[in-house]
Amino acid sequence: MSTICRSDIHSYQGHRPNPRPGLLGHEVVGEVVELGAEVKTDLGGDALAVGDRITWSEYFIPGANYYRDVLDLPQKSPGVDKYGHMSVHKEPHFHGGFGEYCYVLPGSWILKLPAALSDEEATPLNCGVATMMAATEAAGIAMGDAVVIQGLGLLGLYGAAIAKGRGARLVIGLDPVPARRELGARFGVDLALDPRAHEEGALVQRIRAACRPDGADRVIEVCGSPEVIASGVRVLRVGGSYVLAGLVNPNAQFSLDANLLVRNLLTLRGVHNYHPRHLIQALGFVAGERQRFPFHALVDGHYRLSEIDRAMRDAAEHRVLRAAIVP
Numbered sequence: 001m002s003t004i005c006r007s008d009i010h011s012y013q014g015h016r017p018n019p020r021p022g023l024l025g026h027e028v029v030g031e032v033v034e035l036g037a038e039v040k041t042d043l044g045g046d047a048l049a050v051g052d053r054i055t056w057s058e059y060f061i062p063g064a065n066y067y068r069d070v071l072d073l074p075q076k077s078p079g080v081d082k083y084g085h086m087s088v089h090k091e092p093h094f095h096g097g098f099g100e101y102c103y104v105l106p107g108s109w110i111l112k113l114p115a116a117l118s119d120e121e122a123t124p125l126n127c128g129v130a131t132m133m134a135a136t137e138a139a140g141i142a143m144g145d146a147v148v149i150q151g152l153g154l155l156g157l158y159g160a161a162i163a164k165g166r167g168a169r170l171v172i173g174l175d176p177v178p179a180r181r182e183l184g185a186r187f188g189v190d191l192a193l194d195p196r197a198h199e200e201g202a203l204v205q206r207i208r209a210a211c212r213p214d215g216a217d218r219v220i221e222v223c224g225s226p227e228v229i230a231s232g233v234r235v236l237r238v239g240g241s242y243v244l245a246g247l248v249n250p251n252a253q254f255s256l257d258a259n260l261l262v263r264n265l266l267t268l269r270g271v272h273n274y275h276p277r278h279l280i281q282a283l284g285f286v287a288g289e290r291q292r293f294p295f296h297a298l299v300d301g302h303y304r305l306s307e308i309d310r311a312m313r314d315a316a317e318h319r320v321l322r323a324a325i326v327p
């Protein structure tokens with residue numbers, strides 16, 4: 001199974017530079033049909049065998065390098081490549097999720113999936129969930145924090161649940177889509193607001209009033225709109241932190257009174273992709289909290305590979321939250 005991520009839609013619509021002809025799909029689980037001679041165990045040390053159901057990192061790296069070994073940012077290794085983002089001409093050709101077979105390359109991190117986890121719960125692990133593990137870690141969410149999440153798409157809903165898992169006392173979600181705000185309540189969102197229903201100053205005031213005594217401790221942006229950054233900064237308390245994780249396309253300019261950052265001792269950080277530890281954490285979190293949060297409900301559309309055009313349209317037009325391709 002491979003779910004359609006927002007970045008797949010951007011590539012499909014031509015908004016994201018992607019080699020063509022390409023093979024899309026990177027949020028993926030699969031069953032091992034053949035194992036390389038040197039592959040013995042997964043990332044957690046569990047023995048791997050033909051027939052096992054696995055997930056794997058959305059990227060693979062060419063080997064030892066400065067970013068992996070010194071900076072601990074393997075996802076930024078020179079020569080890094082990503083599943084579902086490569087030309088089909090590049091060997092071994094089958095490196096995307098929208099197909100019957102996928103070649104998992106050396107330099108990928110593999111995790112065996114527990115039998116109890118459904119495909120719907122497991123497929124978003126290696127992109128959406130692992131990314132939100134990284135974003136919530138970078139935000140520094142601590143016990144008792146008030147957290148604001150800008151955007152309640154798949155990332156925002158996982159982010160809300162993970163924020164609660166990290167001990168947040170209050171999670172405020174912002175999204176103009178009513179169905180997403182409703183779904184938010186099932187994923188730990190205590191207060192869901194429509195940012196378009198308020199003038200910016202009133203929205204900031206409403207959020208600050210809900211986060212006593214001095215505003216939000218953490219803000220996470222996963223809506224992909226740079227216009228929300230200024231209000232995101234204004235809802236933070238002194239010493240708060242703000243993580244941008246949704247602005248993945250170029251030309252996301254914004255304007256900000258940087259004096260606020262200085263005077264209020266704020267931290268502004270960007271997060272892109274994740275470290276392999278976040279993949280393990282993502283699996284542990286979803287497996288451990290699947291009774292508390294209805295993760296299975298997030299993948300709400302199923303399509304055969306031959307129906308992929310319709311699946312892309314339904315996903316692009318928000319008729320489904322996450323469309324799954326089941327070859």
Ligand SMILES: [Zn+2]
Binds near residue numbers: 007026
């Ligand atoms: Zn993705």
